[in-house]
Amino acid sequence: MSDLMFKVVTVEEAKKSLEPFIKQLNRQKESVPIEKACGRYTSQNITVGEDVPGFSRSTMDGFAVNSVDTFGASAAMPAYLEVAGEVKMGEEATLELSPGEAMQIATGGMLPPGADAVIMIEDTEWLDDSTIGVLKPVAPGENVVRKGEDISQGEILITENHCLRPQDLGALAAVGIDKVTVWKPLNIGIISTGNELVSPEEQIRPGMIRDINSYTLYGLVQEAGGNPSLYGIVKDDFRELKERVEEALQDNDIVLLSGGSSVGTRDHTLRVLQEMEGFQILFHGISVKPGKPAITAAGNGKLVFGLPGHPVSAMVAFKVLVEPVITGQLQNKQKLNFVKATITRSLSSTPGREDHVRVKLIFKEGQLFAEPVLGKSALINTMVKSHGEIVIPLGEEGVGAGEEVTVELSN
Amino acid sequence: MSDLMFKVVTVEEAKKSLEPFIKQLNRQKESVPIEKACGRYTSQNITVGEDVPGFSRSTMDGFAVNSVDTFGASAAMPAYLEVAGEVKMGEEATLELSPGEAMQIATGGMLPPGADAVIMIEDTEWLDDSTIGVLKPVAPGENVVRKGEDISQGEILITENHCLRPQDLGALAAVGIDKVTVWKPLNIGIISTGNELVSPEEQIRPGMIRDINSYTLYGLVQEAGGNPSLYGIVKDDFRELKERVEEALQDNDIVLLSGGSSVGTRDHTLRVLQEMEGFQILFHGISVKPGKPAITAAGNGKLVFGLPGHPVSAMVAFKVLVEPVITGQLQNKQKLNFVKATITRSLSSTPGREDHVRVKLIFKEGQLFAEPVLGKSALINTMVKSHGEIVIPLGEEGVGAGEEVTVELSN
Missing domain, CATH: 3.40.980.10 (MoaB/Mog-like domain)
Incomplete structure (x- = not known):
């Protein structure tokens, strides 16, 4: 030495x-297309430049209505509304709804001006070519996602040093970001x-x-x-x-x-x-x-x-x-890849030392057990045969058989 | 429709x-160098062609001995052994140990013929240039990894359709496999x-x-x-x-x-x-x-x-x-990326339907809570804000606030 x-x-x-x-x-840093960014770490906060959705949107197939026109409606006493037209998917709804009118709309369609709710098709009946009966009332905002309700402009969507997941790529696409700066x-x-x-x-x-x-x-x-x-x-x-x-x-x-x-x-x-x-x-x-x-x-x-x-x-x-x-996550990140299990045998540890013990997980009678994979630390097979490890912290002397332990998974 | x-x-x-x-x-299938195979799935069982280690090996710095020569040794009554030489790291130990002899050996050194254990350097003392006193006995096999003890020839090291982890690459290297066939x-x-x-x-x-x-x-x-x-x-x-x-x-x-x-x-x-x-x-x-x-x-x-x-x-x-x-894992694989948490609010589910509810995990007072991220399923932000999901199975009607749930992590 x-x-x-x-x-x-x-x-x-x-x-x-x-x-x-x-x-x-x-x-x-480098800028990469979002589809290539899965698993990469963002190098800055990502702020949103547009509302999602960019307009109030129906979440159901049915009719855009002004909710006050449906108050008090029932199967016995339907509210009658004039069907003024149809909102085309992917097009701007420009025609304004007047009182007493409804407009056909599909899921995802843009709510026309004057409408504040959507009544589901199941809750209506056609009376003639241009008139429906509304069989129950809808509240303002019902069956609608409001402009900016999902993500609103100026919001920090993703923070710096975040490891991008598939859903994060989707969220970036949703706000019109096709390239992202990552480490x-x-x-x-x-x-x-x-x-x-x-x-x-x-x-x-x-x-x-x-x-x-x-x-x-x-x-x-x-x-x-x-x-x-x-x-x-x-x-x-x-x-x-x-x-x-x-x-x-x-x-x-x-x-x-x-x-x-x-x-x-x-x-x-x-x-x-x-x-x-x-x-x-x-x-x-x-x-x-x-x-x-x-x-x-x-x-x-x-x-x-x-x-x-x-x-x-x-x-x-x-x-x-x-x-x-x-x-770049030097501070103890909240670790999530662990499971609780019952240790099958006692392990002793020297206080003042952090002991890492590899374990194999076993499901038995609906319970999860952690079995220490013993053997000299030189053995590579102990790593292949184990699912993860438990850590006995600095100050502790060990764990007893039957105690609950936290296993950090190595996949 | x-x-x-x-x-x-x-x-x-x-x-x-x-x-x-x-x-x-x-x-x-394709054959790839092992260092490029992390995260890939094996397309066949991998059988081992050589023992690991390929020879009995010391796990300590000390002296290779024949254990019977140390039986009964103590600090008061040391066993005296003649030091016949030194095992060189990475070289074959060919010189045979005779009774009453020891050979210097470092961690990882090959046990010479005639030796069956290693006495740690701390448990010996030099008496003169070529003689040591052994202060405690060693058992046969002590401080030694036997030939094939880690991995033995003919053993299936890794099974088909296994997702290769870093330790698996190491195990492949250990048995002299530098390329692996993967899907x-x-x-x-x-x-x-x-x-x-x-x-x-x-x-x-x-x-x-x-x-x-x-x-x-x-x-x-x-x-x-x-x-x-x-x-x-x-x-x-x-x-x-x-x-x-x-x-x-x-x-x-x-x-x-x-x-x-x-x-x-x-x-x-x-x-x-x-x-x-x-x-x-x-x-x-x-x-x-x-x-x-x-x-x-x-x-x-x-x-x-x-x-x-x-x-x-x-x-x-x-x-x-x-x-x-x-x-290729159609059958329910034992899923390991989940945590147990306490659900913060009740959720109802229609029997006959499997409900997937996204949750955010919160650590509070040493306990892990799962908070349902509610909102319409169209909202991409619910995915960005959540850590995983809970599944309410087909036959169940829901979970009550305060119950323990299993959260499958989405990273």
Whole structure:
């Protein structure tokens, strides 16, 4: 181990020290057609330039009426109205309704001037070619969406840094916005380190293991909305590692190193980060299990994360530290992708450490159970077999079998 | 309305009638590099060709030992072992350990022949240059991941039709698989219909509204893993609509029509589907609110869905009918993206109909509440303002304020 202070911080402290450097990341904006914007993050508030609907609109097939003409109407005592014409779909209703008149209208049709409600066709009867009987009264505004009732001009429709969903694209279309300004994905370079690593397409020899982290991190970066690039495997060589990090920093905003698990690799990573021109080490280790060895350095508007070598630890450290940086959601966003379940066995945790335990969800007799997927953190299969994880917070000593836990889903 | 029987079916019946036609869709496979496969669906089971790890491996920094040599060791009475050498990271450990010997090993190092456990460096002391004292015993297998313990050769690692997550990419890399065979996205053509529709970039005139559904459907298709293409807006004209549907069917596996809300449009859609060569209408309406008008036709290995014109209804009908077809998950998959919440007001539902109600989630005093986002189903803003929906099933009459409900999240 290096003689440098091993400065372990809590997740909260880590985020606090990252905050000023996240603002220095060179986030670019770009304008994209709305249909290409699903999953992208808005770079500004979006204000509405027109009312939706732009005119009062019928929500039923029937007759546009002046509601006062229907007051007191019943099947026994219908109100008689003159049918003055028909509103054509997609056309402006210009003909004004006079008292005692009605106009045929279909769902979506524009309410003519003078009308304030729509009576459903089922509640009327034709008396002759141009007269209807109204069999029940309608209130003002009934079966009508008023101009601007859905979205009104000047309203903030979508706030900054919102991840656009299909319905949001629809809402943008509704207000006549066909292009939207979103953040360009941050470029993220990924480097794996360690003498023992071989890439998946290479022949494996005894003593070697395959590079897993390049691929889990690639997927995680994509899911977070970043643009990942692979920079391959670097052996335990200080000079080679420094050159590769510098190469990756040229084209990327963030570089992720994931350490081989050997002492040598850890030392090289630390030394490289210490010697990077203009960089400072923010912290060295977070109080999270698994995931503890996570060195972070910042400088020149860029960030370098040295993540653990164990695949599960690397994923946890990514989720805790890197994902919030990529999405720009450093403050704890209200997380919604979780379920409540009953834990099937007791788990103990060391106070002062945040424990992340992977679980498999099981439906049994109408109840949801979370079964811890135990096994060493190096095992990739624990990740494949699990549906998500539970977090035992800093201050707690564990959970007891049968207790309710919150499972954060990993899909 | 047309005189054709308005054949309304339940969601279950709809899925049953779709099943044989889903099998006829022309799903293609393709091989992609694993790093490009996140979010894609596997087209076959993936069987493992090599053990992971490929050799027994240390999980700690320390000494590889034969565990029997440490039995009975204590701080007061250490076991003395000769240090026969060091296992180099990434290299094969060929030197065999003799009784009474230990070998230096780092985390991830290969266990040498003759060793069956690793003693942590903290539990030893150097006595001289080549001798250590072992201060506590280790059990056989302690601090070791055995060959094949993570993933063993011949095991099915990932099943068919699994949506690949970052950890799955890592697991594929771990077993030396650098390319994976996945389903090609189905091509989905999207057409909006109605005289009253204008696209978002056009000038709007009174009586017209903007085409919303093209964009919500585009996003929904992408989220489901399909490849969407827009075919624009067709006015209420039978011939034009038929031509556009035929054009879209040439390049797509599925065509989505979303009807303007006018009676004329509904009639045209029905007639076009009736007259398509080789097609049959499977059902005409599903007992879901909102979403009821949803005509479905199948033929020539393709499917055409006529979805409702109201944006919220179109989204619900898509989620219920189209999404399971695109993902190939027609049978109710165990849904995991939901949260439990307390409903803030009572909702009534007509038995015999599945009601989908959009809700906004609110955290208050440590509890999660679901507040129904009411308003007419045509309002796009109800979708933007909501976090998800609750479903009141066919047989139930509603939910009471204060009851616990399950909210399916729309992100």
